[in-house]
Amino acid sequence: xxxxxxxxxxxxxxxxxxxxxxxxxxxxxxxxxxxxxxxxxxxxxxxxxxxxxxxxxxxxxxxxxxxxxxxxxxxxxxxxxxxxxxxxxxxxxxxxxxxxxxxxxxxxxxxxxxxxxxxxxxxxxxxxxxxxxxxxxxxxxxxxxxxxxxxxxxxxxxxxxxxxxxxxxxxxxxxxxxxxxx
Numbered sequence: 001x002x003x004x005x006x007x008x009x010x011x012x013x014x015x016x017x018x019x020x021x022x023x024x025x026x027x028x029x030x031x032x033x034x035x036x037x038x039x040x041x042x043x044x045x046x047x048x049x050x051x052x053x054x055x056x057x058x059x060x061x062x063x064x065x066x067x068x069x070x071x072x073x074x075x076x077x078x079x080x081x082x083x084x085x086x087x088x089x090x091x092x093x094x095x096x097x098x099x100x101x102x103x104x105x106x107x108x109x110x111x112x113x114x115x116x117x118x119x120x121x122x123x124x125x126x127x128x129x130x131x132x133x134x135x136x137x138x139x140x141x142x143x144x145x146x147x148x149x150x151x152x153x154x155x156x157x158x159x160x161x162x163x164x165x166x167x168x169x170x171x172x173x174x175x176x177x178x179x180x181x182x
Contacts, residue, residue: 013145014045016180017137020148020173021046025053027169030152034137034177035064035071036145037079040087042072045146054153056127067093067107068100068125070134071147076107077114078136078144084111099124119167120147123154131157133166135174140182148174 017034024032029050035042041063049055058064066072066087076084093102099122101107114120119135134149148170151157157166 013137013139013177013181016177017146017148018046020177022048024048024148024150024170024173025050028150028152028166029053030150030157031055033071033149033151035069035075035147035149037066037072037075038063040066040090042066042069042075042147052152052156054130056130064126065091065094065096067091068096068122069149070120070122070132070151071136071149073111073114073120073122074134074136074147074149075144077111077120078138081108084108096126097124097128099128101125119171129154133157133170135167135171137174137177137181139178145181148177 021032021034025048029052031053032048033044034046036045044058044060044062047060064072066076088104093104093107095102101110119133121133123131130151131154132149132151134147136144136147138144150166150170
């Protein structure tokens, strides 16, 4: 545990993403995450909850599928298509709610849309009535290293945040993180 924590805390993406996630949670009063892709799954590296956040899973260190989270989709949209195909082949597209995308072609179309928009969004695909918006984070070589997201109850996110304002906030945080880890 000691060695693992030492190694983890020496990585700039670890220390910088913690600061950015905390700032996003405080700014939005919602739940913010930084998730890395590891072996075709997402692993929660940092999680912070704002004062109004609903504290639902996942927890730090937990693995999640990439196809049904906004941060996972943001990561998938920036990976080479061949890598996306490998991930889908290995893990499938398991259904967690009625809103989960379970068809490969539909997922690929959505990833194309996300790549064009720059941010991903999910509504109830992993947890019913939870809305999440995310942007990927890349290193200086342009390789995706993870993604940042903000999530909360759909009604509150829709009522309190204009989608463009929240997308802009997350995209700005992602760019800040990219600059600080390069």
